[in-house]
Amino acid sequence: MTNVYIEGIGMTKFGKFVDKSMKQLLVEASIEALEDAGNPKVDAVFVGNFMGGSIGNQEILGALVANELGLGYIPTAKVEGACASGGIALRQGIMGILSGEYDTVLIAGVEKMKHASTADVTQAINAAMDNDSNEKQAGLTFPGFFGVLANRYFYETDATKEHLAMIALKNRENALHNPLAQFQKPTTIAEIMEARIITSPLGLFDCSPTTDGAAALVITRKKGAIHIRSSAQSSGPTQMQDADDVLSLPAVRESGRLAYERAGVGPEDIDVVEIHDCFSMTEMLAIEELGFFNKREGWLAVEQGRTKATGDKPVNTSGGLLSRGHPIGATGVAQLYQLVQQLRGIAPNQVEHARLALAQNLGGTGSYSTVHILERL
Amino acid sequence: MKVYQCDQCEYASVSNKYRCPSCGTGKLQEQDVSSRGTVYSYTDIHIAPAEFAHLTPYTVALIQLDESKAKVTARTNGNVEIGDVAELDHIEDGAYIYRKC
Ligand SMILES: [Zn+2]
Numbered sequence: 001m002t003n004v005y006i007e008g009i010g011m012t013k014f015g016k017f018v019d020k021s022m023k024q025l026l027v028e029a030s031i032e033a034l035e036d037a038g039n040p041k042v043d044a045v046f047v048g049n050f051m052g053g054s055i056g057n058q059e060i061l062g063a064l065v066a067n068e069l070g071l072g073y074i075p076t077a078k079v080e081g082a083c084a085s086g087g088i089a090l091r092q093g094i095m096g097i098l099s100g101e102y103d104t105v106l107i108a109g110v111e112k113m114k115h116a117s118t119a120d121v122t123q124a125i126n127a128a129m130d131n132d133s134n135e136k137q138a139g140l141t142f143p144g145f146f147g148v149l150a151n152r153y154f155y156e157t158d159a160t161k162e163h164l165a166m167i168a169l170k171n172r173e174n175a176l177h178n179p180l181a182q183f184q185k186p187t188t189i190a191e192i193m194e195a196r197i198i199t200s201p202l203g204l205f206d207c208s209p210t211t212d213g214a215a216a217l218v219i220t221r222k223k224g225a226i227h228i229r230s231s232a233q234s235s236g237p238t239q240m241q242d243a244d245d246v247l248s249l250p251a252v253r254e255s256g257r258l259a260y261e262r263a264g265v266g267p268e269d270i271d272v273v274e275i276h277d278c279f280s281m282t283e284m285l286a287i288e289e290l291g292f293f294n295k296r297e298g299w300l301a302v303e304q305g306r307t308k309a310t311g312d313k314p315v316n317t318s319g320g321l322l323s324r325g326h327p328i329g330a331t332g333v334a335q336l337y338q339l340v341q342q343l344r345g346i347a348p349n350q351v352e353h354a355r356l357a358l359a360q361n362l363g364g365t366g367s368y369s370t371v372h373i374l375e376r377l
Numbered sequence: 378m379k380v381y382q383c384d385q386c387e388y389a390s391v392s393n394k395y396r397c398p399s400c401g402t403g404k405l406q407e408q409d410v411s412s413r414g415t416v417y418s419y420t421d422i423h424i425a426p427a428e429f430a431h432l433t434p435y436t437v438a439l440i441q442l443d444e445s446k447a448k449v450t451a452r453t454n455g456n457v458e459i460g461d462v463a464e465l466d467h468i469e470d471g472a473y474i475y476r477k478c
Contacts, residue, residue, distance in 0.1 A: 084475045122426040133392065135450035137471035139422060139429040147420030148439055155418070155459050200421040240439060241450040242390050243398070246418060 004097050006226040007104075008037025008218035009231070011337045014182040014325035016114040017212040022049075022058055025214035026110045027068045029330075033106065033216035034069070038221065042069075042103035045076040048109035049090035049329035054077075054124045055116045055365060057377065063334045065108060082128035083278060084363030085109065086332025087233075087370030090217065097221050104222070106171035109334070110214040111327035121210050125328075130235065130238045130365045143207050145240055145365045146279040148197035152246050153284065154201070159299035164280040165192040166302050168205040168322055171277060174309055175319025177327035178338075178348040182211050182325030190219045206280040211325035215333040217340075226340055229356075229373045230264070236366040243366075247296065249282075251369035252289040259358070259371035260291075267291035270373070271354040272342045273313065274335035276362035277320040283307075286360060287315060290371075308350035317342065317349035343376040378412040378465060378473075380447040381405035389441060389447040397419045410444035412465035413478070417441045438463070440475060451475040 010032025012025050020028075026047065034042070047061040060078025081088040086109030113121050122141065129136045130249035140148075153159055169189055175181035187205065195203040219228070237243050237253030244250070259264055267290055275290070277283035287296045292313050293306075301307060307315040318324045318338035321331060339357040341347035348352075357374045382389045385403030394474035399470060419438035422429075429435070436453045451473040454466060466476040 118424075119427040119430060122424070123428065126426050134471055138437050138450050138452040138473065139425060139432060139435055140450055141422060141425060141429075144420050144426070144437055145424075146424050148418045148437065151420060151459065152418035152439075165432055196423075198424045200419075200423075204426070239392070239450070241448045242392065242398075243448075246439065246448075 002094055002098060002228050002231060003221050004094050004219050004224065004228045005224035006042065006217055006228065006336065006340050007040065007220045007224050007341045008033040009337045010036060011180055011334055012213050013180045014211050014213035014327060020117055022052055022056055022110055022112045023064050023068065024245065025112065025212065026061065026065055026108050029216040030065055030069060031215035033218050037218035040104050040218065042071045042074060043104055044074055044096055045071065045106045046089040046092045046096045047078045048086035048332060049078055050080060050082055050085050050111060051124045051328065054127065055120060056112055062242040064120065081368045082363035083276065083328050083338060084332055084361045084368040084370055085329040087338065087361030088368065089234055090333060090336065091231050091370055093219050094185060094228060104220040105219065106216065107333060108214060108216040108329035109332060111329045112212045113210040113327065114212045127153040133239055135239045135241055141199065141281060142365065143199040143202055146281040147202045148240060149285065150201050150248055150281040153281065156247065157296050157299060161193065162189065163299040163302050164206050164284065165189050167280040167283050168192050171316050171320040171322040172307050174317050174349050175323030178319050178324060181323055182209060183323040185265060199325050202279060202281065208278045208321040208326035211327040213325060213327035213330050215330045215337050217333060217336055225377055226343055227375045227377050228243055229375045230259045230262035231372050233370045235368060238364060238367045240365060247285065249366040250287050250288050251366050252362060254361065255369040255371040256290040259373050263373040265356060265373065270356050270358045272317060272351045272357045273315045274318060274338055274359045275315050276360055277316055277322050278326065278362065280322065281314065282362065290360060295352050309351065314351050317347060317351065335359040336372065339374055343374060378410055380408050380410050380442065380445045382408050382445065387446055389445045391447050391449045410442060414440040414442040414463060416459055416461040416463055419457050433466055438475065449473060
């Protein structure tokens with residue numbers, strides 16, 4: 001259990017914003033979160049970001065936020081953990097409050113990707129692989145990693161590409177009701193199944209897009225309505241060839257186990273979930289690793305509609321990374337934005353009487369994972 | 378092919394580590410084993426980062442070695458299916474290039 005509460009949330013629309021700088025996106029989301037929190041005094045800032053340096057030539061993001069918002073000469077830092085940068089930034093803020101050093105911390109996450117070419121972005125994303133390895137040299141990529149996992153999953157179960165399409169369709173249908181989501185055009189199973197192949201069996205709709213956007217949270221030790229019951233983080237193998245079981249993501253499993261243990265709840269108690277669906281296949285594995293469904297049976301739950309907003313275990317009511325969008329450093333923070341809305345009862349695809357919520361944020365090919373469990377008091 | 382085998386438990390990897398990540402106490406010992414193995418899974422990559430774009434489409438497979446618990450990630454020259462038997466053809470820019478037997 002932590003003594004940390006979420007007091008304010010902010011988020012920009014996700015999409016393509018070539019005319020806005022990374023700083024502008026950060027500031028926009030941060031101001032919204034500060035206003036939502038009633039403009040408290042802020043003791044520190046942690047910013048989640050992955051490729052601001054490599055494709056944006058912009059670092060010092062923590063100091064930029066403090067300066068632009070006039071927060072004073074407070075300590076700030078940028079946190080990098082690939083696609084888990086946002087979740088880890090939040091965790092650093094929580095640790096700062098738990099240590100007694102800070103009372104109130106501003107967490108922000110941001111990425112700007114749409115100005116760069118696909119080849120340049122893919123290249124920059126590959127920095128989250130182990131570059132000094134035969135695996136990277138073989139030409140494995142992130143979508144490639146999850147393509148390998150999907151083919152093995154199909155081999156070991158009765159799941160097919162259509163089950164992955166059901167995940168992609170569900171997340172798109174959720175995004176249609178989320179005004180901040182990147183993709184708001186309806187689609188069909190047929191369109192998803194027939195889309196261009198990226199890394200077999202994964203097609204275009206199975207892969208999260210490149211996105212510009214930012215999200216922010218104000219967390220504090222002052223008791224409020226949204227309690228962070230637990231925060232956990234784990235590492236996992238940085239190479240596919242080192243995985244004990246290719247159909248397992250140990251970082252997800254372990255961070256989930258720790259988060260449940262610290263919160264004193266189990267997967268059966270969770271009312272609403274935001275999972276790191278960088279690929280449809282990732283959502284399939286994560287719903288199993290987090291204990292919502294048995295190993296190698298997630299596809300059955302998907303087929304039965306149990307993870308839809310109307311199901312008994314709603315996953316990614318925001319649209320997820322696949323359709324809300326995936327501005328890498330912002331993703332882990334945006335997950336909390338959606339869950340706080342769920343607990344306040346004002347979310348797109350609102351789950352009735354939601355009281356316990358879980359967010360899971362993944363980085364690399366299973367290299368990092370954070371899990372946060374929230375409770376409405 | 379070189380693999381690193383834990384002297385305390387079953388763990389093996391194609392890359393060396395300071396200590397065994399599985400049991401936490403063992404030391405990894407270098408071993409020479411046959412490159413022969415079975416395709417555990419694979420993907421055909423159609424969209425790749427700039428440095429591999431000229432190779433597309435290409436296949437990356439995870440090979441379960443016959444003589445070790447270790448698996449190895451390799452590029453294959455030609456399509457493969459799960460269960461195919463394959464062996465090392467050559468090493469190219471640090472990548473293992475496998476072919477079907
Ligand atoms: Zn060992």
